[in-house]
Amino acid sequence: xxxxxQSPKYLFRKEGQNVTLSCEQNLNHxxxxxxxxxxxxxxxxxxxxxxxxxxxxxxxxxGYSVSREKKESFPLTVTSAQKxxxxxxxxxxxxxxxxSYNEQFFGPGTRLTVL
Amino acid sequence: xxxxxxxDSHVSVSEGTPVxxxxxxxxxxxxxxxxxxxxxxxxxxxxxxxTSAATLVKGINGFEAEFKKSETSFHLTKPSAHxxxxxxxxxxxxxxxxxxxxxxxxxxxxxxxxx
Numbered sequence: 001x002x003x004x005x006q007s008p009k010y011l012f013r014k015e016g017q018n019v020t021l022s023c024e025q026n027l028n029h030x031x032x033x034x035x036x037x038x039x040x041x042x043x044x045x046x047x048x049x050x051x052x053x054x055x056x057x058x059x060x061x062x063g064y065s066v067s068r069e070k071k072e073s074f075p076l077t078v079t080s081a082q083k084x085x086x087x088x089x090x091x092x093x094x095x096x097x098x099x100s101y102n103e104q105f106f107g108p109g110t111r112l113t114v115l
Numbered sequence: 116x117x118x119x120x121x122x123d124s125h126v127s128v129s130e131g132t133p134v135x136x137x138x139x140x141x142x143x144x145x146x147x148x149x150x151x152x153x154x155x156x157x158x159x160x161x162x163x164x165x166t167s168a169a170t171l172v173k174g175i176n177g178f179e180a181e182f183k184k185s186e187t188s189f190h191l192t193k194p195s196a197h198x199x200x201x202x203x204x205x206x207x208x209x210x211x212x213x214x215x216x217x218x219x220x221x222x223x224x225x226x227x228x229x230x
Binding site: 004006040041042043044045048058088090092102103104105106107108109111 | 147157160220223
């Protein structure tokens with residue numbers, strides 16, 4: 001089955017640590033996205049990538065980093081510079097062609113908690 | 116600038132009664148509009164989308180939405196609520212087609228179903 005997987009489902013981090021959230025897709029989509037979701041708010045874009053080895057900052061990129069070495073993978077690192085990282089993180093992907101080109105497909109999310 | 120306003124943060128209805136979740140948008144382009152649903156601690160699932168074809172769009176699970184350009188609205192409705200509809204719903208607008216594609220998210224409406 002095609003889809004997007006995120007791991008881990010739950011992640012706990014001590015203050016001052018960097019952590020990396022995994023996102024993998026087998027939909028052959030060109031574009032991938034990372035969002036942060038906080039209670040009572042809509043999704044906010046952290047980073048996105050439309051092609052391998054290229055990515056763009058979203059609205060709240062500070063304290064985060066990404067890489068896009070493979071089309072299928074778009075890991076997100078939450079660095080110690082992110083002051084309030086406790087949130088639900090969602091990864092999405094999109095095809096840049098075809099009838100569903102403007103539709104994003106989402107993974108199940110990773111809940112990050114800072115202890 | 117594009118924006119999306121979901122007029123109610125919470126909507127509570129009794130099982131078997133109609134559901135109305137309101138969404139207004141602002142866009143200087145002809146928009147594509149989506150409704151996504153999110154069950155607790157889950158990723159997002161596309162309910163339906165409007166992409167300049169029919170103004171009345173039917174989605175999954177009995178939901179539908181009507182695009183009204185004169186009112187800049189895209190309200191989500193369902194004739195009869197079911198307990199399984201309890202979730203958070205997001206209205207989303209996109210730029211029609213560009214190299215810096217983004218989704219603009221509403222803040223979400225939490226739908227509560229009373230037995």
